Amino acid sequence: MISENKLSPNYRSIALLFIGSLIGISSLFLLPNKLLGYDQGAVAQINNAVIRKDEYDRAIALFRGDKRGPITDADLNLVLRKLIEEELLVQAALRNDSPRKDMKIRQRVLQTLLTSIQTRSAAGIGDPSQSAGEDLKFYLNQLRDSADIQMLKKVSDNILVTSEID
């Protein structure tokens, strides 16, 4: 009786192949997120970016500081929704290349970056022997070192590329 119930070797091979394939593909969707390479500390993923738990906690802490009374579930959802919306806007701006093309955004980015370098310098981060101006020059030199700059048209007889900041 047992032998009658046995699958023929050929059918067994095919059955195993299908089971193997099924397990392989379903593992992609069934395995825990960590095993699939997702950030375990993430609370949400928006396209390729994640909102991490610490960012979320920080936003909640700020919200708590502004709000009188206890934080409710609705508040928690609101904060997360705001963070997601913020990330969507940032992604849209980057997708549209706004920091480069939109003059207002470009100036804001530049100003914020310059302020950040000056703040770092004032806080003693970086080389303490250098002033804020020197820090900026150092930073720009590093950017230039790692960039691929090609002069495509001669704009002047005395063009200076590498030393113009100096």
Next chain:
Amino acid sequence: MCHLLRLSISLLLMSTSVLCSMDSIAHNRSQSHSNWIISDHSIEAIFTAKAIEVTRLQTSMNQSLDIIFADHLEKTVSIKNDGQACALRNDVQPIPAKQGYIQAKLIFNCSLKTESPLINITSFFDSASSHVHYAHVFTASQQTQQYLFTEVQTQHQVANDNKKSGSILSGINQYIYIGIDHIIGGADHILFLLALLLLVRRFKDLIWLITGFTVGHSITLAITTIGWVIPDLHIVEATIGFTIALVAIDNIAALTGYHRHLALFSIIGLMAMAATNIILGVGFSSLSMLGLVTLTVAYLLMRSDNESGIGVRPVMATGFGLIHGFGFASALTEIGIPTDLLWASLLGFNIGIELGQLLIISGLWLIILGFKHTKYVSHSRLVIDLTSASLCGLGLYWFVGRSYGII
């Protein structure tokens, strides 16, 4: 009941193998590299690591990765000259890097009129003992030297400029190690070789298969490293998974004779994927999917006319080797090769790949031979079934997962 038990064991084996197939074992070697410029009074180094690698060092989510990387380098990179430690000129500075990578620059004050410096790098070894670091050192006389740092070799004395021939030989040696390390660390290449070997019965067939695979991967490894072609690594890695699944399916087709049926099912699966790609705008392009469908049909149907022996497998192994060669080349292009050592590096790396491949094949062949001489020989069909099914699952896991960026 006996059959049910056997099926359960099979399921368990396959599940285990799939669970063990995390992307970490398939080509995500823990590695970093650096470019050093040595002049008379200072030594500059730019370190590069994948951002994902730097997350190993993260103890708090609040820290930015470039700062973590810079701090880590400050503690783990040092230079000695004439027994004296060279001081860092500034703090290690994070510098802009391409997407997915972190870079930092170090400048040491070192007076090097006579001595050659001793570089000591222990970065990442505490968090990843298998980590390897490749250092390209450019000396004042425009010569290049390569050094490989591992957990057991954390120091290298930079060779004097007058030892150029020695440095080329040393470069070849280093790249041989990198080649061996790459193939042995890449589970997908090993599993592909296993899938190819499952049906091999004669040593002569083995030689033909390996020759075909070697010819294929040597061609693409060379042309990619030289820069004649720039493959999309994302597609290459996914297609490597596909080649494993396809050879595993072919193993079952050869045993059962159901080439046409399996070809049909494979095409249905690929067409479903292609439709998903078109609708959702993700994964492979339609042209690439068409290529895979054509390859599947041609391969499985060609085999149906040639069921005994290995048939067209050596030819197909050459084709598959072309795909795997792009994958091998990625290891070289990622760490970068100095132009003056291009051919030496390529030669060394290819020798390393071949040595690693020989090592793996010898091991697998011995296991297969050993198995043939045991009392389990009557179950050899079941073993091939199980192994092929597991390999097919793993291949599809990598193919689909990498196609859609899930893993």
